[in-house]
Amino acid sequence: xxxxxxxxxxxxxxxxxxxxxxxxxxxxxxxxxxxxxxxxxxxxxxxxxxxxxxxxxxxxxxxxxxxxxxxxxxxxxxxxxxxxxxxxxxxxxxxxxxxxxxxxxxxxxxxxxxxxxxxxxxxxxxxxxxxxxxxxxxxxxxxxxxxxxxxxxxxxxxxxxxxxxxxxxxxxxxxxxxxxxxxxxxxxxxxxxxxxxxxxxxxxxxxxxxxxxxxxxxxxxxxxxxxxxxxxxxxxxxxxxxxxxxxxxxxxxxxxxxxxxxxxxxxxxxxxxxxxxxxxxxxxxxxxxxxxxxxxxxxxxxxxxxxxxxxxxxxxxxxxxxxxxxxxxxxxxxxxxxx
Numbered sequence: 001x002x003x004x005x006x007x008x009x010x011x012x013x014x015x016x017x018x019x020x021x022x023x024x025x026x027x028x029x030x031x032x033x034x035x036x037x038x039x040x041x042x043x044x045x046x047x048x049x050x051x052x053x054x055x056x057x058x059x060x061x062x063x064x065x066x067x068x069x070x071x072x073x074x075x076x077x078x079x080x081x082x083x084x085x086x087x088x089x090x091x092x093x094x095x096x097x098x099x100x101x102x103x104x105x106x107x108x109x110x111x112x113x114x115x116x117x118x119x120x121x122x123x124x125x126x127x128x129x130x131x132x133x134x135x136x137x138x139x140x141x142x143x144x145x146x147x148x149x150x151x152x153x154x155x156x157x158x159x160x161x162x163x164x165x166x167x168x169x170x171x172x173x174x175x176x177x178x179x180x181x182x183x184x185x186x187x188x189x190x191x192x193x194x195x196x197x198x199x200x201x202x203x204x205x206x207x208x209x210x211x212x213x214x215x216x217x218x219x220x221x222x223x224x225x226x227x228x229x230x231x232x233x234x235x236x237x238x239x240x241x242x243x244x245x246x247x248x249x250x251x252x253x254x255x256x257x258x259x260x261x262x263x264x265x266x267x268x269x270x271x272x273x274x275x276x277x278x279x280x281x282x283x284x285x286x287x288x289x290x291x292x293x294x295x296x297x298x299x300x301x302x303x304x305x306x307x308x309x310x311x312x313x314x315x316x317x318x319x320x321x322x323x324x325x326x327x328x329x330x331x332x333x334x335x336x337x338x339x
Contacts, residue, residue, distance in 0.1 A: 051283050052267050052318040054310045060259040061298040063177050064252060065235055067168025069189070071247040074140045077157040079150040081129035083107040092142050096133040102157055103144055105129045137161040164239040164246075166198050168253045175233050176275050177299065178203060178257055185237050186254040193244050198237035201255070205232055258298050264312060265303040271296065272320045274304075283315040292316075 086104040090096065107129055111122035133139070140160040150156060166187050170178065181203055188195045235253060239245060271278040275296065282290040297305030310316070 048287075049321070050318040051315045052270055054264055054266050054306065054312055054314045054316060056262055056312050057265045057303070058259070058261045059263060059265060059298045059300050059303055059305050060256060061177055061300060062254055062256045063174050064254050065168035065170065065174065067166055067235070067251050067253050069239065069245050069247055069249045069251055070165050070167050072161045072163045072165055074158040074160040075135045075137070076155050077102065077131065077134055077159060079105065079152055079154040079156050080131055081105045081107050082151045083129070083149070085144045085146055085148045085150060086128060088142070088144065088146060090133075090139055090142060092139055094139045095137075096139050096159060097136045098133060100133045101130045102133060102139070102142065103131055105131060105150060131156065133157075133159050135159050135161065163241075165236050166239060166251050166253055167234050167236040168251070170203070170233045170235060173274070175203075177301075178235065178255060179275070181235070181255060181257055185235070186256075187237070187239075188252045188254070189245050189249050192249065192251075196240065196243050198239055198253075201235065201237040203233060203235050205234070260298050260305055263297065264306040264310060266294075266306050266310065266316060267318055268299060268302060268304050269319050269323075270316050271304055274299070278304075279320075280310065281317040281321060282310070283317060289317060289321070 083105040086106045088103045089101045090103070094100075096102075105128070107127050109125045109127070111124060114121060137159040139157065141158045142156070144150065144156050166185075181201055183201050184197050184199050185201050186195055187198050235255060237253070245251075266280060268274075270280050271294070273279060273296070278294055278296050280292050280294055282292045284290055292309055294309030295307040297307045299305065
């Protein structure tokens with residue numbers, strides 16, 4: 001029994017460890033290298049880029065913008081004569097019309113020099129000039145007092161129109177989609193009176209810019225979609241009288257700039273370009289990808305109308321070559337070219 005315990009068991013233990021070591025070496029160097037050689041010899045899998053069919057359908061170019069309600073600026077009233085304020089005829093808060101008297105100015109005119117040195121000097125003459133409101137509205141400020149001296153061009157009062165405007169900034173892509181905007185838009189104010197139609201729709205650049213500089217104005221995100229950059233342009237429209245909203249409230253502005261039915265459509269991700277003309281990659285029967293020029297119409301942000309260059313049922317690449325595709329697709333990432 002002592003021999004078995006001191007010689008046999010240790011020998012068996014060494015044999016087991018030796019077998020394990022040999023097995024590990026075989027797996028690491030023989031079998032592994034064979035699998036690597038086989039994998040290297042086999043061709044790598046090729047994933048065909050996804051394609052999409054040109055279909056016929058309807059498209060409505062509705063752009064949804066996030067903006068706010070703003071009070072229309074007051075109009076400044078300037079003094080029309082140089083002299084001394086006489087009678088003040090209005091008070092702040094009064095409703096005024098164009099031409100409503102606000103105050104009078106006593107204008108003194110000195111007489112010309114006498115030609116006869118012996119004649120008594122002529123007395124100066126005084127005439128009264130009335131300064132009136134130049135627009136209708138509510139008198140917001142009146143910065144004069146009786147006996148106060150004023151000069152032509154002095155800002156002496158302001159008249160608020162009492163109207164409101166909905167204003168919303170646009171991105172680069174949205175500005176291209178609203179090259180020919182309609183005259184009205186649909187506005188929704190959260191918690192407000194419900195959706196209403198605003199009129200006198202116009203696009204442009206605000207007359208004033210924020211006085212506080214943007215600390216990130218000089219930074220350009222290299223991964224940002226250029227079409228999502230703000231351009232400084234805005235869409236604005238007038239809030240109709242009788243709609244109960246207030247300055248400072250947020251609002252959603254939906255602008256519908258055209259619609260079409262039964263037209264050829266392609267995904268916007270398949271088109272390089274967005275206004276007038278663009279390029280798609282047509283998939284031929286043999287799988288070849290042919291760069292093809294097309295004419296473009298309306299878009300809803302997902303699909304774009306093809307007015308010329310393609311036929312219904314043709315296959316095109318779903319994504320512009322060289323751009324990322326959405327997550328879940330081969331080569332997934334963020335959207336590439338499009339609207």
